[in-house]
Amino acid sequence: MASFLLVCxxxxxxxxxxxxxxxxxxxxxxxxxxxxxYEVAASDLIKLDSSPKVEFPRQLAAYEVADKVVIALTxxxxxxxxxxxxxxxxxxTLKEVxxxxxxxxxxxxxxxxxxxxxxxxxxxxxxDNTFDHYHDPDGDVPVHLDEKESxxxxxxxxxPHYPPxxxxxxIQGSVPLRVxxxxxxxVQGLHIIRGHPMLAPAAYVAxxxxxxxxxxxxxxxxxxxxxxxxxxxLSGWLLH
Numbered sequence: 001m002a003s004f005l006l007v008c009x010x011x012x013x014x015x016x017x018x019x020x021x022x023x024x025x026x027x028x029x030x031x032x033x034x035x036x037x038y039e040v041a042a043s044d045l046i047k048l049d050s051s052p053k054v055e056f057p058r059q060l061a062a063y064e065v066a067d068k069v070v071i072a073l074t075x076x077x078x079x080x081x082x083x084x085x086x087x088x089x090x091x092x093t094l095k096e097v098x099x100x101x102x103x104x105x106x107x108x109x110x111x112x113x114x115x116x117x118x119x120x121x122x123x124x125x126x127x128d129n130t131f132d133h134y135h136d137p138d139g140d141v142p143v144h145l146d147e148k149e150s151x152x153x154x155x156x157x158x159x160p161h162y163p164p165x166x167x168x169x170x171i172q173g174s175v176p177l178r179v180x181x182x183x184x185x186x187v188q189g190l191h192i193i194r195g196h197p198m199l200a201p202a203a204y205v206a207x208x209x210x211x212x213x214x215x216x217x218x219x220x221x222x223x224x225x226x227x228x229x230x231x232x233x234l235s236g237w238l239l240h
Contacts, residue, residue, distance in 0.1 A: 037074070038119045040110065045075070045121060051105040054125055057097050061129070062204055064178045064191035067091045069098050069125045077116035079107040087122070094127055095208040131180055131189055131225060135146035142180055142225035143217055150226035153212040155185070160230055166198040167234065174231045175203035181224040185212045188223065196232075 020233030032038050069089035074082045084102035086095035102123070109116035135141055145153075182188040190208055192200045207228060215224045 006161050011155060013110065029179070032042075032117070034116070038110065038112065038117050040121050042123045045110060045119070046108040048079070048106045048108065051107075052101055054098050054101045056129060057093050060091075060093055062190070062192055062201075064193050065091060065094075066128045066130050066132075069094050069127065071098050071102050071123050073102060073105075073121050073123065075107055075110070075119050075121070077109055077118050079109045079116075081105045081107075082118075088219065094125075097152060098125055101116045119198050129191070134180055134225065136180075136182060136223045138173075138183075140183075140223055142197070142223040143215065144221040145215070145224050145226045147227045147229065150179075150212070150224060150228070151223075153181075153185075153215060154228075155213050156208060156211035158206045160202040162232060163198050163202050165229045166196070166202075166232070169197055169198075170234060171198055172233050173199055174229050175200050176227055176229040177203060177207055179207065179224075179226050179228055181211075181212045181215070181226065183214055183221045183223055185214045189213075191224075193227070197233045198208060204230075206230065 002171050011216075030038050031038060067090050069091075072085050072087045074084075076082050081103050084099045084105075086099055089095045089098075110119045111117070121163075131142075173196045176193040178189075178191045179194055180188055180189030187210055189210055190204060192204055193198075195203060205231065212224070214221045216222070
């Protein structure tokens with residue numbers, strides 16, 4: 001029995017132990033590039049829990065937007081992000097907030113043969129601030145109506161306040177908005193699709209107060225997903 005325990009003890013001594021940093025490295029590490037930088041998959045890296053999360057920017061919360069942003073990272077042997085650059089994405093604000101947040105990240109050092117090395121990787125972020133997957137509190141999916149169909153359901157339309165700066169600058173234009181109308185006819189969700197930044201907030205505030213006739217389909221009142229367009233003209237405002 002004593003000899004058996006001695007053998008087990010010797011086996012344990014001979015077994016290599018893996019450090020926390022090595023857990024981030026694959027069994028077959030990649031070869032470095034000419035600049036001694038290792039190209040690795042994001043899944044091979046371990047981001048520290050203390051790293052901040054990428055938050056959807058508040059200034060876009062009222063907008064109907066979706067985008068895929070890819071960030072290229074350069075990470076030091078110590079696991080600190082040295083460079084973060086958006087290499088794809090359509091919306092500048094989303095690219096900027098992703099870059100700024102990623103620069104604050106830290107990773108476990110990536111080890112090759114027990115030695116920390118610098119790495120490059122790319123990480124993809126999918127932003128979706130749309131009503132495409134909206135369900136009301138009862139779990140019902142809204143019925144889609146085009147703008148002409150929903151127009152006849154409007155029973156209360158609060159006119160927008162024409163921003164003085166926009167009027168004095170003679171700024172005119174249309175602001176289309178995506179509206180989710182609840183079963184009670186009130187606006188449950190509202191997103192700006194596009195529009196001049198001086199006009200869009202005024203349209204949003206106004207339409208938020210609108211009311212619609214509840215929509216009935218097959219004898220059941222259902223929520224509605226539709227669009228309304230507010231036109232700002234120096235001679236007054238118009239509703240499509």
